[in-house]
Amino acid sequence: MRSVKSLDTAAEAGRHQREWFADLRRRVAAGEPFALLNADVPHEIFRTMDIPYAVSQWWASLVTAKQRSGHYLKLVRQRGYPDYSEQYNSVTLGSAFDPEPEAGPWGGLPKPDIIVGDASGDITRKIFDVWGQEPGVTFYPLESAAENEVPVNWWELVPHRWEEAVGPARLDLLTAELENLVRFLETTTGRRFRESRFREVMALVNEQEEWNRKTHALIARARPAPLSVVDSIPSVMLPQWHRGTEWARDIAKRFYEEVRDRVDAGQAACPDERARLMWIGRGLWYDMGFYQRFQEEYGAVFVWSMYLAVAADGYIRYGDDPMRTLAARFAAFSDQLYTPPWSSEWYVKEARSHGIDGVVHLVSDDPRGSYFTARALEAAGFPVIEIHADNVDTRTFADDVAERVGQWLEKVVLA
Amino acid sequence: MVTALAALEEAYARRGAPPAASEGRSDGRPLVVGYVGADMPVVLLTAAGVHAFRLTGDPESDFALGDRYLGRGVDPVARSVLARLLAGAFGDLDRIVVSHDCEASLRLFYALRELRRVEPGAGLPETYLVDILHLPHRTTARYNRRRIGEFAARLEAWTGRPLDLAGAVAAHNERSRLLAAVAELRRAVPARLTGRQFLAVANAALPVDEHIALLEQLLAEAGELEEHAGRRVFLSGSEHDTPHVYEAIESEGYVIVGEDHSFGDLSVHEPIGAAGLDALAEHYHHSGPTAHRATAGERAAHAAAAVRRCRAELFVAYSRIADEAPAWDFPAQRAALNIPAVLLERQEYGRADLAALRKEHPCVV
Numbered sequence: 001m002r003s004v005k006s007l008d009t010a011a012e013a014g015r016h017q018r019e020w021f022a023d024l025r026r027r028v029a030a031g032e033p034f035a036l037l038n039a040d041v042p043h044e045i046f047r048t049m050d051i052p053y054a055v056s057q058w059w060a061s062l063v064t065a066k067q068r069s070g071h072y073l074k075l076v077r078q079r080g081y082p083d084y085s086e087q088y089n090s091v092t093l094g095s096a097f098d099p100e101p102e103a104g105p106w107g108g109l110p111k112p113d114i115i116v117g118d119a120s121g122d123i124t125r126k127i128f129d130v131w132g133q134e135p136g137v138t139f140y141p142l143e144s145a146a147e148n149e150v151p152v153n154w155w156e157l158v159p160h161r162w163e164e165a166v167g168p169a170r171l172d173l174l175t176a177e178l179e180n181l182v183r184f185l186e187t188t189t190g191r192r193f194r195e196s197r198f199r200e201v202m203a204l205v206n207e208q209e210e211w212n213r214k215t216h217a218l219i220a221r222a223r224p225a226p227l228s229v230v231d232s233i234p235s236v237m238l239p240q241w242h243r244g245t246e247w248a249r250d251i252a253k254r255f256y257e258e259v260r261d262r263v264d265a266g267q268a269a270c271p272d273e274r275a276r277l278m279w280i281g282r283g284l285w286y287d288m289g290f291y292q293r294f295q296e297e298y299g300a301v302f303v304w305s306m307y308l309a310v311a312a313d314g315y316i317r318y319g320d321d322p323m324r325t326l327a328a329r330f331a332a333f334s335d336q337l338y339t340p341p342w343s344s345e346w347y348v349k350e351a352r353s354h355g356i357d358g359v360v361h362l363v364s365d366d367p368r369g370s371y372f373t374a375r376a377l378e379a380a381g382f383p384v385i386e387i388h389a390d391n392v393d394t395r396t397f398a399d400d401v402a403e404r405v406g407q408w409l410e411k412v413v414l415a
Numbered sequence: 416m417v418t419a420l421a422a423l424e425e426a427y428a429r430r431g432a433p434p435a436a437s438e439g440r441s442d443g444r445p446l447v448v449g450y451v452g453a454d455m456p457v458v459l460l461t462a463a464g465v466h467a468f469r470l471t472g473d474p475e476s477d478f479a480l481g482d483r484y485l486g487r488g489v490d491p492v493a494r495s496v497l498a499r500l501l502a503g504a505f506g507d508l509d510r511i512v513v514s515h516d517c518e519a520s521l522r523l524f525y526a527l528r529e530l531r532r533v534e535p536g537a538g539l540p541e542t543y544l545v546d547i548l549h550l551p552h553r554t555t556a557r558y559n560r561r562r563i564g565e566f567a568a569r570l571e572a573w574t575g576r577p578l579d580l581a582g583a584v585a586a587h588n589e590r591s592r593l594l595a596a597v598a599e600l601r602r603a604v605p606a607r608l609t610g611r612q613f614l615a616v617a618n619a620a621l622p623v624d625e626h627i628a629l630l631e632q633l634l635a636e637a638g639e640l641e642e643h644a645g646r647r648v649f650l651s652g653s654e655h656d657t658p659h660v661y662e663a664i665e666s667e668g669y670v671i672v673g674e675d676h677s678f679g680d681l682s683v684h685e686p687i688g689a690a691g692l693d694a695l696a697e698h699y700h701h702s703g704p705t706a707h708r709a710t711a712g713e714r715a716a717h718a719a720a721a722v723r724r725c726r727a728e729l730f731v732a733y734s735r736i737a738d739e740a741p742a743w744d745f746p747a748q749r750a751a752l753n754i755p756a757v758l759l760e761r762q763e764y765g766r767a768d769l770a771a772l773r774k775e776h777p778c779v780v
Contacts, residue, residue: 080746082760085739119550121518122707126743129710143555146515146524146546169561176554340529365488365737368522372484372529379533 003288006269007231009255013238016247021106024052028110033189036092036109038117038124040333041142042326044205045182047244048198049191055241056117059109060091064285064392066105072098073393081130086123086366087393088282093127096134112137114188116181120144120334121366140184142177145170145331152341154332155313155349162317162328174327195322201244202322208243209315211252212236215259216312220353224273225303226262230291231269233283236308243315274299275413276355278382280306280347280373281362282391293402298409304354306337313346338369344376351382358413359384360405364391383412417639419632420612426629427615427658431471431505446573449505451496451523452514453654453677454547454708456563456699458687460512461623462583463570467512468620470505471656472496474765484526490519490738491764492656497523501537510573511542512566516677517707519738543569547699549708560696567692581690586623588686593630595683600637601672602725607640610650610671610679611661617682645670649727651718651748652706652734652741654678659765660733667769673725675717677705706740715747722752730756731772735764 005011028034035053037043046053063069069087072094077083079097081090092109095101101108115132119125119141132139147167151157157165182193219225219232235255242248277294279302284290294300314336319325335342351359359377363370363386374384385408390396448460448467460467472478472495480501481494499505513524527542545566548555567578597616600607608616616633619626648669654676655661661671673680687698704713722730730752734741742760749756759768 080749082734082739082742084761085742119548122738122740123743126711126740129712130743133712141550143548143550143558145548145558146521146544148544148546169558169565172561173554173558176557177552180552180554339525341532344529363486363488365486368486368488368518369525370486372526372533375533 003230003292005231005234007227007235007255007258009251009258010231010234012254013234013251016242016251017238018106020242021054024054025107025110027052033113033191034110035114035116036112037115038089038128040120040330041116041118042178042330043241044198044201044244044326044329045178045185045193048201049182049185049189049193051114051185051189051191054109056092057088058237058241059095060088060392061283061285062105063091063095065288067286067394068105069286069392070394084393086121086127087390088366089117089124089127091392093131096131096137114185115139116142118142118144118330123366138188140181142181143173144334145173147332150332150335150342152345154336154342155346158314158328159316160318162319162325166328166332170331171324171327174331175324178323178327198322202325204246204249205243206316206318208239208249208252209311211249211256212308212311213313213316215252215256216308218256218259218263219303219308220355222263223355224268224270225276225301226259226267226269228269228291228295229279229302229305229307230288232308233288233305236311240307240311269303270295270299270301272299273301275301275357275409276304277302277413278304278347278351278354278356278359279362280359281364281387283307284362284389284391284397286392286394287397290402294405294409298406298414300358300409300413302360304350304356309350310336340369340372340376343369344372347373348376348380348382351377351380356382358382358409361386362391363388383408385412417633417636419629419636420616420640423619423629423633424612424615426619426621426626430618430620431468431473431499432620446509447507448510448512449500449508450512450514451493452516452520453681453705454514454516454545454699454702455512456514456545456547456566456695458580458583458587458695458698459563459567459570459578461586462567462578462580463574464576464579465510465570465574466622469618469656470496470500470511472764473499473504474657474659474763476502476504484530485519485522488737489522490517490653490735492654492735492738493519493523495764497526500527500539508540510540513542513544515544515546515548516705517738517740549700549703556697556700559700560693563692563696563699580692580695583623584687584690584695586627590623590627590630591682591684591686593627593634596634597630598673598680598683600634600640604647604726605642605644606647606670606672607637607642609643609661609665610648610674611658611665613671614655614658614661614678618678643670647672647726647728649718649722649725649730650674650679651714651730651732651744652676653738653762654705657765660762660767663767663769664731664772667772669729672727673721675704675706675714675721680721681705706738706744711744711747714744715751718748719751722754728754730754732756732758732760733762733767734758734760736761 039057073083075094075097117128239248291302446465449470472492478495478498481498732745745758
């Protein structure tokens with residue numbers, strides 16, 4: 001079942017992404033450096049230096065939406081590597097092994113000169129290090145540090161009081177790593193890093209995410225939901241990968257205005273809305289139609305995904321020292337989504353603000369931490385159903401998931 | 416059996432058991448600290464005078480509670496440790512200290528921290544994370560120095576005493592020197608210790624001074640050790656906190672003469688140069704190379720050198736289910752070796768797929 005988008009901003013973001021990628025391929029073909037970046041590392045440095053880049057997870061999502069992830073996992077396996085391990089990154093690695101790269105989506109991912117990822121978990125560094133062994137590819141890893149004690153209410157603290165939320169040890173580490181990254185990029189690409197441009201980029205990111213914050217608040221309040229996650233995910237995430245540009249800021253504003261107009265006109269994703277659902281976990285890229293499957297029969301609408309919510313709460317950082325401020329955006333980014341108490345308490349806050357009736361929780365092997373999320377939500381009165389699957393590996397998605405969710409809606413959420 | 420070896424085996428059998436000192440701490444007995452992970456700065460625990468021991472799992476006991484809290488995507492060793500903690504299998508611990516040696520340990524720390532917050536009735540003690548990182552850069556070195564300093568201060572706060580760093584460094588250096596000599600006995604041709612025996616010798620649950628005394632005695636009795644002539648195996652990959660896999664492989668006629676995990680050869684280290692926190696931070700920064708923190712290239716180079724050193728005839732890479740890092744190392748390791756290599760992947764905790772091993776590399780003794 002294909003998803004059906006209805007927002008102009010979602011369509012515009014999709015068009016822009018194709019045009020941007022075609023332009024990126026032209027620039028790389030003309031000899032410009034190309035960086036492949038993991039989602040949770042500071043893209044803002046590359047934006048400031050005008051170094052073309054793509055995001056590993058975005059590429060994996062595109063490959064998966066085109067039903068090609070199995071092909072790339074097979075290539076990983078053919079090289080002797082596991083095809084069952086951290087597929088979100090290894091699918092992208094598979095494109096490095098493709099004997100016909102141009103047969104990939106949209107003409108294929110160009111060969112990167114630089115890869116930047118954080119050393120989170122046991123596998124991410126392995127995957128990108130394997131890629132870094134390919135001729136002409138340099139992998140620049142960043143540490144993934146952890147903290148003993150953290151205040152719970154990170155979403156209130158991080159815009160201004162991020163030093164308190166993240167802690168100085170992690171901030172000192174990442175700030176130093178980023179200063180070194182700038183020097184590395186200046187040396188290897190010949191591009192200049194201008195502080196004035198960096199401040200502009202940082203300001204544009206905050207402006208973009210402030211618009212996302214307004215949109216997020218609007219959707220939380222609106223009854224019925226003016227759109228589902230099928231529209232909100234592309235409308236927020238494609239611009240997210242262009243953070244720090246005027247285009248990204250402006251489309252975030254248009255996204256807000258379009259949602260506001262829908263609310264004002266009383267438009268609904270599902271006119272017969274009976275249940276507001278929350279999707280916790282990464283996007284189900286191989287079956288985005290899943291999110292609309294329960295609207296007609298059950299009046300159940302997925303109104304929440306982490307993508308708009310973390311854009312609203314997880315990115316905004318204000319500060320006088322832009323490099324430390326940037327470090328504050330990423331030194332604990334994945335904790336916001338996957339590490340209790342930050343993750344669990346935030347999901348509860350979000351479920352309350354959005355009037356959620358039920359939570360569908362995609363539990364994959366590699367992000368983990370699911371028990372405390374489900375526990376916190378259930379303790380707060382929100383029913384939770386867990387789906388155990390990987391979001392890019394169709395082999396892991398059981399045939400009966402939709403049926404199980406339907407039964408849960410009938411017997412628990414709508415009972 | 417050699418007297419010292421028997422005593423060390425007996426002490427190994429007691430690993431993870433509640434220590435006698437866990438009662439009556441109000442009368443001045445030391446704090447009892449259970450620790451987790453290969454990156455634990457054990458020298459600091461010794462310097463603090465606490466009774467510290469490494470928490471290990473048990474593949475034969477039920478760890479459903481660990482599955483519940485950590486999920487099945489986490490190495491079953493961590494799930495088992497958590498289940499055993501909740502069942503009180505380690506006795507009355509005063510503190511738990513966890514290192515960030517792998518994702519499973521970090522997830523275990525987060526679960527313990529959160530359980531203490533939301534389920535205080537579980538009765539878990541204060542839990543502390545020592546976040547030692549391993550990228551080979553000065554930025555990481557400075558971070559580690561800070562974390563080592565914080566941990567030292569925390570230990571002093573817990574005990575109310577200054578650390579005896581000089582004594583602890585000297586003791587750990589001596590123990591490592593003796594363990595290195597014992598490791599040579601296993602590397603002899605024929606081997607004078609099995610892999611299972613070396614695991615017991617290296618991980619005997621003893622205070623450092625008693626461990627040193629028994630290692631000295633074992634070396635003095637080396638001439639009485641049996642010879643083991645099985646096909647010589649280098650075991651790479653996942654950590655083995657119990658002897659199950661060693662026993663399974665050696666029951667087929669192999670003898671494990673070397674490995675690259677922290678319960679085995681990687682517990683033997685270069686001397687720590689000075690009795691200060693700077694030297695300690697540097698020491699732990701450069702420990703390894705473990706499957707979880709080193710690159711495939713580093714692991715392959717280490718494997719090639721270690722295989723030559725212990726004259727192994729077969730390289731067995733073992734990757735436990737939900738502990739996938741060793742499987743990523745294997746292609747580079749195989750390419751770096753000039754002996755047959757086999758990967759046992761997605762292995763159940765405490766088990767080895769011996770059928771695969773037999774099929775690929777039958778052992779002819």
